[in-house]
Amino acid sequence: MTTQHYRPTRALINLEAIKENVRNLKNFLKPNVHIIAVVKANAYGHGDIKVAEAAIEAGATMLAVATPDEALHLREYFPNIDILILGHSPISFATVAAEQNIILTVFSSDWVKQLQLTSNRPLKVHMKLDTGMGRLGVTTIDEMLDLYSEIEKTNGLLLDGVFTHFATADEENESYFTKQVDKLNQFISKLPNKPRIIHVANSATTLMKDNTLQYDAVRFGISMYGLAPSPYVQTKLPFPITQSFSLETELVSVKLLHKGESVGYGATYTADETIYVGTIPIGYADGLIRKLGGQEVLIDGKRAPIIGRICMDQCMIALPKAYNIGEKVTLIGKQNEEEVTIDEWAAKVETINYEIPCIITARVPRIYITK
Structure with a gap:
C-alpha cells in the first residue's frame, strides 16, 4: 500500500543518479574488481533498501553496513547477496549471522575463542587490519597471525576476507597515507594464505590513488551518493558524480x-x-x-x-x-x-557533507525518483 504523506516536506532520492555513479565507477575499475555498496546508516540517510536495489542493479555485488540490525533489515529484502558488517558484532550474534549468511568483521583473538557456534552453516568473517586509523583492527603482524590461527582452528569459521581503512586518502598530503599503505603491504605479505577477497579502498582511495589498491573489491560509500569525500577530491574526480x-x-x-x-x-x-x-x-x-x-x-x-x-x-x-x-x-x-548543494550546507554548519543527509530525520519521507 502506498503511504500518503500530508505534509509537503520531503526528501527526493534520485536512484538514477546512484545507478549512474555505480556504473561509472564500474567502467573506471580494473576488470574483475567488485563493488561493495556501503549502505550503512540507512544508506547515509537516503534509504537502505531502495539504494541497495539501485546499486545492485547497476553492478554492485556486495552490501556493507555498520551494525547487526542494519544487516538483518537488508537480509529481509535481499536473501542472496553478500552482506558485510564493517563494525563490531557481539558474540551473541555470531550464530544468527551464520544462519543468515551475514559476514562479520573480526579483530580480536579473544572474540574468536569465546565463539560457540550452533549453526550448520559456516560463519564467514573478514579480518580487520589497523594500518593507522587507530580504530578497529589488529595492529601488529603477530596479532594478525594469532587471529588468523584462531580462525583457522575454529570449527565453522571461514576467513573470507581481509581489509583496512585509510584515514587520510582524501587529503592532498600523502605522507600518512603512504605509511598506511606500507603497513598494509607488510600485513599482506605475512598472510599464510590469501582469502577470497581483499578490500582496502574507500571512495577517496578508489577515485584518487593507484589502481593496485583496488585489489579484489572497493567500498563505494559517500561518492555513490554523488558527494566527494573532501573538497580536494572534488577537484580531482576521474569522472563526474551526481548528487542524489x-x-x-x-x-x-x-x-x-x-x-x-x-x-x-x-x-x-x-x-x-x-x-x-x-x-x-x-x-x-x-x-x-x-x-x-x-x-x-x-x-x-x-x-x-x-x-x-x-x-x-x-x-x-x-x-x-x-x-x-x-x-x-x-x-x-x-x-x-x-x-x-549538500556541500553548501556542510560549510554553513562547519561539518562534512557525510553528516548532512544522515541528520535529516525519519519523519521526512524519502520519495524515490526512478527516471
Missing part, C-alpha cells in the same frame, strides 16, 4: 513584516524594512538544525534566507516578493539555474 539527494517543501503562510517588527523565538530577527515573510513546515526535528539559520533556500529560482530562529517544526524565510501558498521551496537541490 534533494530536500523540498512548500510555503504554508505568507505575511507582511513591517519595519521594526520581529520574527521567531527570542525576536532575534527584526526587519529594517517592510518585507514578505514565508513560513515553511520544516524545522530542527526534521534535521534543519538551528545552526542553519541564515542559510539560503530557493523559491521561484531565487535565493531567500532563513530568518529568525529555526523552530522544531517550521522556520521562516525572507521572500523577494509575495508568493501564493503552496509555492515550492527547495532547501537542497536545483531550481532553474540556481542550486543549493
